[in-house]
Amino acid sequence: MKYFSSRGGMEPQDFSEILLEGLAPDGGLAVPEFYPQVPLSVLESWKSLNYGELAFEVLKAYATDIPEADLKALTTKTYTKAVYGTAEITPLRELFDGIKVLELSNGPTLAFKDMAMQLLGNLFEYQLARTNRELNILGATSGDTGSAAEYAMRGKKGVRVFMLSPLGKMSAFQRAQMYSLQDPNIFNIAVEGLFDDCQDVVKAVSEDLEYKARQKIGTVNSINWGRISAQVVYYFNAYLRTAEKIGDPVSFAVPSGNFGNVLAGHIARQMGLPIRKLIVATNENNVLDEFFKTGVYRPRKSAETYITSSPSMDISKASNFERFVYDLLGRDPKALKALWQDLAKEGQFDLSQDARFKRVEETFGFQSGCSNHQNRLDTIREVYSRTGTLIDTHTADAVKVARELVEPGVPMVVLETALAVKFAETIEEATGQTPPVPAAFEGIEKLPQRVVEMPVSVDQVKAFIAVNTGL
Ligand SMILES: Cc1ncc(COP(=O)(O)O)c(C=O)c1O
Numbered sequence: 001m002k003y004f005s006s007r008g009g010m011e012p013q014d015f016s017e018i019l020l021e022g023l024a025p026d027g028g029l030a031v032p033e034f035y036p037q038v039p040l041s042v043l044e045s046w047k048s049l050n051y052g053e054l055a056f057e058v059l060k061a062y063a064t065d066i067p068e069a070d071l072k073a074l075t076t077k078t079y080t081k082a083v084y085g086t087a088e089i090t091p092l093r094e095l096f097d098g099i100k101v102l103e104l105s106n107g108p109t110l111a112f113k114d115m116a117m118q119l120l121g122n123l124f125e126y127q128l129a130r131t132n133r134e135l136n137i138l139g140a141t142s143g144d145t146g147s148a149a150e151y152a153m154r155g156k157k158g159v160r161v162f163m164l165s166p167l168g169k170m171s172a173f174q175r176a177q178m179y180s181l182q183d184p185n186i187f188n189i190a191v192e193g194l195f196d197d198c199q200d201v202v203k204a205v206s207e208d209l210e211y212k213a214r215q216k217i218g219t220v221n222s223i224n225w226g227r228i229s230a231q232v233v234y235y236f237n238a239y240l241r242t243a244e245k246i247g248d249p250v251s252f253a254v255p256s257g258n259f260g261n262v263l264a265g266h267i268a269r270q271m272g273l274p275i276r277k278l279i280v281a282t283n284e285n286n287v288l289d290e291f292f293k294t295g296v297y298r299p300r301k302s303a304e305t306y307i308t309s310s311p312s313m314d315i316s317k318a319s320n321f322e323r324f325v326y327d328l329l330g331r332d333p334k335a336l337k338a339l340w341q342d343l344a345k346e347g348q349f350d351l352s353q354d355a356r357f358k359r360v361e362e363t364f365g366f367q368s369g370c371s372n373h374q375n376r377l378d379t380i381r382e383v384y385s386r387t388g389t390l391i392d393t394h395t396a397d398a399v400k401v402a403r404e405l406v407e408p409g410v411p412m413v414v415l416e417t418a419l420a421v422k423f424a425e426t427i428e429e430a431t432g433q434t435p436p437v438p439a440a441f442e443g444i445e446k447l448p449q450r451v452v453e454m455p456v457s458v459d460q461v462k463a464f465i466a467v468n469t470g471l
């Protein structure tokens, strides 16, 4: 399998190359030359596989330059009960009204990011040893990618993590998870801005190709195709455990911010998984909901981005949306590049009158909805009173939209993207209950924290990295 840039400006590369490179040199995102197809008969045969085996089957079609025996060893080592708490890895639980919850947040940092990040940590270690290289990861987080990456990379040989987070905008638990780490290869930088500002800095640094090469910069955000490909696996797993009969339709509702999670669902669907609807659920930062409803894509500036009680989705410029639009435009890099040039000039684009916009729902199955703080409180309270379980604020956003769009006879799977304990304040406001703190995180908010503060400055971030790498 070869990978190209969504904007057309990259020589074909292998999986291992794009894994360490992150953003394409022309500022686009790496996309595979085609989506490997999984016929229903093959899907049927995957029913008996455990998670690690399934991950191997899905990923071997993408990571074709990694010897199969090595890839199998990596997926087996990653997806264990010791890491994810259960042998099922991503258990499903019944909610109500035809809705199930897919538990993706039982890993080391209590968010769905662990599903891909643990594998990425092992893949990086493998690839760096194979090529005798070092990697300095530059990432942006709104709360969960940061800790997942840091827990996956701490102590890994040849890897440093420089993680940008929005100063004062994450929950107290999220801050403590990241900033209390004292490992010498982990560097936390709290930026005086929002997630989008952090992500812009990561992209600007990555676009300075000379600096990127000298400092050996890589990424762990979902702009890295490795992240997305690993996230495709749990859609297959959930489908295999949900469909009564292989071939029956199943829908998914996905709390969305940077559009990586739901994009993985889109890819699973393109590979032939019988997904009926992919529901994009946003919070008050509803840029994506606006696009899926109207065809107008209008990313907001930081000043127009709300700070909400589902803070990990406080994102107004969703990176992975570019990968979906690439497919929508018939996988034509010239058309994508032209549209992105319009976007840079006009600050928005409008596909409402373009015949291709109809394909968003008809061909690709996308629908959307959004939530506000009150919806979140109501949903968390109702789920608690009807099932006795506490769901986190992001998952609540998806449950709210799933209930609006669920269809009779079609199971709806809501992706649980974090555990309630990460957002205890809102859970207490909704239910009066304090979410239980897992033993590993007992007292974490009282630990000393190690973080440097910085304005939104590409130059200052570059200088900080250079001082700490000595390169
Ligand atoms: C808890 C949680 N839910 C949902 C999201 C949104 O996922 P995505 O950015 O892949 O759309 C994030 C962050 O990405 C998150 O941390």
Ligand SMILES: N[C@@H](CCOP(=O)(O)O)C(=O)O
Binding pocket: 140, 141, 142, 143, 144, 145, 146, 195, 220, 221, 222, 223, 257, 258, 260, 312, 313
């Ligand atoms: N919600 C994320 C933001 C970054 O998303 P990513 O999937 O692109 O890494 C976070 O919690 O950091």
